[in-house]
Amino acid sequence: MPEASPGSRPPAQRPLSPHLQIYRWPVTMGTSILHRITGVGLAFGTLLLAWWLVAAAMGADEYAVFESVSFHWFGRLVLFGFTVSLVYHALNGVRHLFWDVGRGYKVATANMSGLIVYGLTVVVTVAIWVGAYASMGAWAQ
Amino acid sequence: MSVQTPLSRARGLGSAKSGVEHFWHQRLTAVALLPLTAWFVWAVARYAGAPHDQVVTFLGNPFNAAAMLLFVLAGLYHMALGIQVVIEDYIHREGTKLALLLLTNFAAFAVGTICFVAVLRIAV
Numbered sequence: 001m002p003e004a005s006p007g008s009r010p011p012a013q014r015p016l017s018p019h020l021q022i023y024r025w026p027v028t029m030g031t032s033i034l035h036r037i038t039g040v041g042l043a044f045g046t047l048l049l050a051w052w053l054v055a056a057a058m059g060a061d062e063y064a065v066f067e068s069v070s071f072h073w074f075g076r077l078v079l080f081g082f083t084v085s086l087v088y089h090a091l092n093g094v095r096h097l098f099w100d101v102g103r104g105y106k107v108a109t110a111n112m113s114g115l116i117v118y119g120l121t122v123v124v125t126v127a128i129w130v131g132a133y134a135s136m137g138a139w140a141q
Numbered sequence: 142m143s144v145q146t147p148l149s150r151a152r153g154l155g156s157a158k159s160g161v162e163h164f165w166h167q168r169l170t171a172v173a174l175l176p177l178t179a180w181f182v183w184a185v186a187r188y189a190g191a192p193h194d195q196v197v198t199f200l201g202n203p204f205n206a207a208a209m210l211l212f213v214l215a216g217l218y219h220m221a222l223g224i225q226v227v228i229e230d231y232i233h234r235e236g237t238k239l240a241l242l243l244l245t246n247f248a249a250f251a252v253g254t255i256c257f258v259a260v261l262r263i264a265v
Contacts, residue, residue, distance in 0.1 A: 040227060043220045049213070050252050050259070052189065056196045057259035063193040070189065079189070083182070090178045093171050100168060128186045136190035 027114040028107075035092045038085035045082045083128055088121045163222060170219035177212040184209070197263055206264035213256040221249040 023029075055066035069075045095113050098104045104113055188199050200206055224245045232238040 036227060039220075039223050043224050046213075046217060046220060046252050050255050053200075053209070053256050053259035053263075056193065056200060057262040060193045063196070086178065086182065090175065094175070097168065097171060128182055131183075132186035132190060135187045139191050139195065 027111040031092055031095070031114040031117065035089060035096075038089040038092075041081065041085045042089060045085065048078070048082060080125075080129070084121065084125050087124045087128070088117070091117045091120050091124070163225075167219065167222045170215045170222070173215045174212070174219060177208065177215060180208050181212045200260060200263045203264060206260050209260055210257060213253055213260075217249045217253045221245055 052066060055063045070079060092114075095104065095110075095117060098113075104110060184199070184205070188196050191199070200209065225242060228238060228241045228245065232241060
């Protein structure tokens with residue numbers, strides 16, 4: 001809430017219009033909020049990337065510590081969240097770039113492109129992890 | 142007392158404190174990040190679970206090191222611009238807002254420099 005300026009009266013206690021929880025969520029509302037949440041999540045994800053690069057630069061012993069965490073189920077979960085966020089934010093970012101040049105604003109189009117982004121996020125994320133596990137299997141041999 | 146005309150003041154520092162640079166740089170980095178992210182996702186899927194010597198060999202390649210640093214550079218700049226908007230949207234107490242904006246920018250530079258030193262140490 002913005003602070004009231006000195007001397008101003010407190011806001012009148014009028015009935016408020018129905019707020020977030022009462023509306024059916026349109027597709028575009030969900031995609032917009034998720035874009036922001038994943039963006040903030042990815043900001044913290046940069047710390048993971050820095051850790052990976054630093055561990056690799058410092059040598060085998062340090063890298064073993066990174067591996068022990070990233071191979072743990074919780075580390076895996078965090079990495080999965082990072083992947084989903086990155087894929088979603090990138091794909092939904094393409095929608096924003098189309099809007100920036102004035103395209104795709106029709107409600108039906110915006111809803112459809114949002115659903116397509118949801119679908120593609122699942123497909124691409126699963127493909128990445130299948131590929132990652134296949135690579136790991138190949139390294140292990 | 143300013144001797145600027147209202148027009149020059151509006152062109153320089155309006156109430157928004159900037160022009161379209163923020164918007165444009167956000168989009169510039171967004172477009173740059175599309176191919177870089179595709180490469181990064183591939184690289185991480187392939188090498189994040191690889192043995193240490195394979196990771197070092199991969200990042201030792203100048204092209205891979207360059208792609209990684211471009212991703213870090215564009216990504217952190219995009220991050221700083223985006224987080225700035227989030228902070229400005231939700232934090233209205235001036236001191237807290239200023240502190241968080243400083244933290245965001247310092248963190249971006251710190252993480253970026255650490256990534257650069259790490260990659261260059263492997264690749265150079």
